[in-house]
Amino acid sequence: MGIRPNFSSKDLDKLNQKIIDDTLKKCIQAYLYLGERVVSHAKQSVGFMDQTGNLRSSIGYVLFVNGQVYKEFYEGRAVGTSEGKQFARELASKARKAPIVLVFTAGMNYAYSVESRGYNVLAASENYAKQVADLIIKQIMMK
Numbered sequence: 001m002g003i004r005p006n007f008s009s010k011d012l013d014k015l016n017q018k019i020i021d022d023t024l025k026k027c028i029q030a031y032l033y034l035g036e037r038v039v040s041h042a043k044q045s046v047g048f049m050d051q052t053g054n055l056r057s058s059i060g061y062v063l064f065v066n067g068q069v070y071k072e073f074y075e076g077r078a079v080g081t082s083e084g085k086q087f088a089r090e091l092a093s094k095a096r097k098a099p100i101v102l103v104f105t106a107g108m109n110y111a112y113s114v115e116s117r118g119y120n121v122l123a124a125s126e127n128y129a130k131q132v133a134d135l136i137i138k139q140i141m142m143k
Contacts, residue, residue, distance in 0.1 A: 024099075028065060030136045031102045035061040035073060038104060038129045047120035053077045055114065058084035058107035059122060064092045065100055083107035104129070 042059050050056045057080025063070045072088075074081035084107030095101045106115075106122040115121045 024065075026140060027100055028063070028070065030140060031063050031100060032071060034129065034132055034136060035063060035071075035102055035104070037132050038125050039073060041128045042104075042106075042122050042125040045120060045124060047118075047124075048114050052079075054080035054083070055106065055108045055111060055121065057081050058087075058105065058111065060084045060088075060107075061102060061104045062088035062092065063100070063102050080108060083109070 039060055043056060046056060046059075048055065054077050057074065057076025057078075060072070060074035060081065062072045062085060069089075072085055074084045084105045087105045087107035088103040091103045091105070092101050104122060104125070111121050115123055
């Protein structure tokens with residue numbers, strides 16, 4: 001007389017898939033939150049005079065899930081948002097093997113030039129992003 005399970009291997013497969021799906025949803029939500037926070041921080045702490053609005057509008061993010069655009073977040077002038085989205089897609093195409101890719105951009109072609117002159121465009125938000133990501137990871141691990 002042995003112990004017999006009252007479930008099948010298909011039941012285990014379903015449970016495993018549910019855990020994977022739930023984890024993916026939590027990760028996506030965490031990345032979206034991170035994206036919103038970092039873009040907000042970047043736009044509030046720019047160190048340049050924004051004459052046309054294009055550079056500030058090109059600051060944003062695109063979240064890719066399994067190689068597909070999940071969400072784009074850019075606000076402002078059409079030229080800036082268009083350049084930001086295009087640049088994010090170019091960058092993400094190099095990391096398509098990862099299941100989730102979050103790309104931050106300052107997409108105007110002169111963004112680096114502005115930063116190299118000592119003005120903050122996006123680079124100063126890198127440390128902020130790391131701090132927020134660490135907090136998010138700790139919160140997820142505690143659940």
